[in-house]
Amino acid sequence: MTYKRRRDYQEWELAAGHSENTRTDRFELLARAEHDIGELTRATESKITKWLANPDWSTATRATYWGHLHSYLVWALKAGMIDKDPMINLPRPKVPKRSPRPASLEAYERIMAAGEQRWQIAVTLARYAGLRASEIARAQREDIDDRQIRVRGKGGRVDVLPTHAEVWKLVAPAPPGQLVLAKSGQAYKPAGISHAFGVYARDLGLPRPLGLHMFRHLYGTRLLMDKDIGGAGANLRITQELMRHASPATTAVYTQVTDEERRRAILAL
Incomplete structure (x- = not known):
């Protein structure tokens, strides 16, 4: 080009x-x-x-x-640069109805145990703050203190979230600047951080596919899950706000109802 x-x-x-x-x-x-x-x-x-x-x-x-x-x-x-669209006969791939794909707690624990700080921070920002891969790529030490996280979102949007203790424990000692950098010391592009994490997860032998976004799914799922089975017990409206969705219908895609929750609902009838 x-x-x-x-x-x-x-x-x-x-x-x-x-x-x-x-x-x-x-x-x-x-x-x-x-x-x-x-x-x-x-x-x-x-x-x-x-x-x-x-x-x-x-x-x-x-x-x-x-x-x-x-x-x-x-x-x-x-613009007159080509005479015919070469994709005119190539239909857009039909994406199946989206369903939640939360990462497992075991996957999170293995990444934390592996000891590579940049990926520990990345998955913790997704797991305990619900940040997207692009937001993790932009996250800086100056954006986070012990009370709040300033999330640099799409189109220059900035949201403020409460800081979980697990996030602060990892971020507090980090130097100024980007929190998650490539081995070269350069900042990641959104697509680059997703690809690099995928390679890292495969090298650890974690089940495929495993992406950073799946830890955001885990965040939404655990927010809605009942407290007595390991969740936060938040309602859909609170979860929607914390995930920064315009509609609760979008939030529902990121959440997963467990078999235990289904069983409890039936028994409560």
Whole structure:
């Protein structure tokens, strides 16, 4: 992608109102695709199809990548750079109905026992504060004290959450700046931190798939779970606020009703 083409597309994305995070993720993906496929305005349907058929990607990942590629190629078509959209016959991958996928407590404990501080902090921010991977990548020591966490979210949004003792125990001695850095000392991009954690989890021999976001699922699940079976006993409205969702319907996707909770509900009738 030439500098001018990149600049023009960035301006179009900005004019369309897409957030900085969306634009960043999109351009990272386009650069990766162009590295694998070649110049995207010359890519054929068969090359794109083969690239999107990567067996290591989930359907949701393929759907996201399809969307990024399609947006760019539609823009290129409208701008007169290509005569035909090579994805016109390639339908968007159908993502199954979402269901909660919380990480296990055993996985959390193994990561904590492994002793690599950056990943201890990362999974603890997800497990005890519900931070997304992109928010963990942006988290700085200055954002957290013993009372509150300033969460740097999408589009420049900042939320404030209470600090759990487990978070503070790990973060308090950390130096100023980014809390989770690559081995090179550089800050992670959102996609980069997710990939790096996946590699780390596989190297530990943890069950696949295991992503940072699954510890956020664990956070939501444990918030709603009854106190006498190990949860916080929070109601859906409180959980919605703590997970920073606009709708409780979204929160419900991140939570998992246990067999024990189902049994208790039936016996209480």
